[in-house]
Amino acid sequence: MSRHRVSCINKRGGHYNPHERISHIGGVNENGTRWKLTEDEAIKAIEDKKYEFYVSVNGRSVNVIVAVHNGRKYLKTETDGYSPDNLLSLPECP
Secondary structure (H helix, E strand, O other), X not given: OEEXXXXXXXXOOOOOOOXXXXXXXXXXXXXXXXXXXXXXXXXXXXXXXXXXXXXXXXXXXXXXXXXXXXOEEEEEEHHHOOOOHHHXXXXXXX
16 A cells, blocks of 8 residues: 655635535655646555555644545544544645
């Protein structure tokens, strides 16, 4: 299983519910190339144990996990509790 840092996201237009706002996550590979996955692709990769994702918060690595709200799966970080602010505060992916 490979581990990847999430450094940007894309948000769905018009969604203000934090459990429905992320459409894509992305980052930069060690060789400098960019990667980007849809939220569904990232969820499947985590559940299939293909990839692990994390964000860097104040110099610490915080894992991205799959959570469920009202029957819908979404991405959040472990330390957020109920609110996925660490992901939502990342800049938009190009």
